[in-house]
Amino acid sequence: MNILILGGNGMLGPWVVDALGDRHRLRITDIGEPPATTHEWRQIDVSSLDAVVDAAEGMDAIINLSVLRPHRRIAFDVNTRGNYNMMVAAVAHGIRRVINTGPHFQLAGPGYEDWDFDLNPDMPPQPGTRLYAHTKALGQEIDRVFTTRHDIYLQTLLFYHLYDPGDIGNGPGGSGVESLGKDMMVPYSIAWPDAGEAIRCAVELPLERLPTRAETYMVFTDIPHAKFNNTKARRQLGWQPRYHLELLWNKSDPRPGA
Amino acid sequence: MRLLLTSATSGLGRTVAALLGPDHDLVLTDLTTHTGGSTNVTACDLGDDDSTDRLVDGIDAIVHIGYGGHFASASELLDVHTRCTYNLLTAARSAGVGRFVNLSTLRLLDDYPEYLTVTENWRSTPGVEPVILSAHLTEYVCREFGREGGIKIANLRLGFPLVEGDTAAAAGSGDSAALASDDLSAAISAALTADLGANAQSTDAPHPVSFRTIHVQSPIPGGRFLLKGAASILGLWEGQGVA
Numbered sequence: 001m002n003i004l005i006l007g008g009n010g011m012l013g014p015w016v017v018d019a020l021g022d023r024h025r026l027r028i029t030d031i032g033e034p035p036a037t038t039h040e041w042r043q044i045d046v047s048s049l050d051a052v053v054d055a056a057e058g059m060d061a062i063i064n065l066s067v068l069r070p071h072r073r074i075a076f077d078v079n080t081r082g083n084y085n086m087m088v089a090a091v092a093h094g095i096r097r098v099i100n101t102g103p104h105f106q107l108a109g110p111g112y113e114d115w116d117f118d119l120n121p122d123m124p125p126q127p128g129t130r131l132y133a134h135t136k137a138l139g140q141e142i143d144r145v146f147t148t149r150h151d152i153y154l155q156t157l158l159f160y161h162l163y164d165p166g167d168i169g170n171g172p173g174g175s176g177v178e179s180l181g182k183d184m185m186v187p188y189s190i191a192w193p194d195a196g197e198a199i200r201c202a203v204e205l206p207l208e209r210l211p212t213r214a215e216t217y218m219v220f221t222d223i224p225h226a227k228f229n230n231t232k233a234r235r236q237l238g239w240q241p242r243y244h245l246e247l248l249w250n251k252s253d254p255r256p257g258a
Numbered sequence: 259m260r261l262l263l264t265s266a267t268s269g270l271g272r273t274v275a276a277l278l279g280p281d282h283d284l285v286l287t288d289l290t291t292h293t294g295g296s297t298n299v300t301a302c303d304l305g306d307d308d309s310t311d312r313l314v315d316g317i318d319a320i321v322h323i324g325y326g327g328h329f330a331s332a333s334e335l336l337d338v339h340t341r342c343t344y345n346l347l348t349a350a351r352s353a354g355v356g357r358f359v360n361l362s363t364l365r366l367l368d369d370y371p372e373y374l375t376v377t378e379n380w381r382s383t384p385g386v387e388p389v390i391l392s393a394h395l396t397e398y399v400c401r402e403f404g405r406e407g408g409i410k411i412a413n414l415r416l417g418f419p420l421v422e423g424d425t426a427a428a429a430g431s432g433d434s435a436a437l438a439s440d441d442l443s444a445a446i447s448a449a450l451t452a453d454l455g456a457n458a459q460s461t462d463a464p465h466p467v468s469f470r471t472i473h474v475q476s477p478i479p480g481g482r483f484l485l486k487g488a489a490s491i492l493g494l495w496e497g498q499g500v501a
Contacts, residue, residue: 049333072306076341084336129402138340138395149386
């Protein structure tokens, strides 16, 4: 499959490229510097409609990993209008598979998270007005509207805390050290390799197995909190997490020999 | 009441200014690109800077053109209707502006056949055309601010076309969703002070209702959209229209 990756050299991009490996022909794009890769590379700004449409030519699928958090104008440019540009590009080139990504709170904002449990990906979005969540939710809504008018299948994978499993608990500065055994984590966490693998599962899922043209998944590892629900990601995508990040939610290291 | 009107040099903006001007202290504003030569319009690009804070300082309510403003490219429309609306609401909430009236459109429900009893409880069905998609996204931004509270937001979906004159003029237009300018004036004026919690499902809740969508077309016989919200929230046109 020929796949365009937007925002492909950010934090998640390299893990997605690793997961897709040599199984597909990738066109990696980013506004930043090029990665060390053997795949095709282009430097583009997703807020440029012409650049995104041009980059999508000849592609079978688009994966959107682009994100901008703190700057008000650029957040709207990337997180909101970038999605519009992506969907226009999909229409222009007859691309039927679009994979979008974002944080869980673009759907399950404070109105849910501060109150409820068993939060799932088929709830109506309530992102609230925090910039990051709000702009990503607007982008997601643009994507959804396009699927109501065009033969495009949208799969949205929601992440939040991403960890390198080798870092957790391994000394000062290792992510998660400060929260070890204190349950300070947001109960929505995943290891980077598992996140990349979830996107590979989405890419390779036959479109005819999608119940609707817009499906959303909460993607995090199996954890006992029951705050959020990852069942749909496991069942529909056929995805299994390999890392369970036990150190983040046990009082002591539960691993054999620890 | 000191009102701020956005997109004031657009066609709909000028119409609304003429309707509200006689009864309100009106502050007109528009983006810099649209204010050349206008001495009575405050230019503001609605950025996340002090200029937007100054614009809303001392304002009691904002009337926002959420549909039918200036023509622009898709990118510009999406930017204005999402980012600029977000910036304006952020500044307004911080400044303690009490009310925000978003002027949207009943075209968001245009997919539904005329024989259906479409009210505010029906989901909107926007298309991907930039003008209508932008109106939908403006509503989305408003809804999330309304959900959080701190500013009361009346989302008025206006009928089409806009016809100059009274209800009889709308009835004579031959358009079942027409809105007369006199009726538009009455609806905006009512929305500026109406109890948005009136007849809401959560009326008895301790927190105030901060967001309501209200359909606004003229109450003409055979009218396309039911006016339940206008009657129950704005106190307008009870028992009129449709039948």
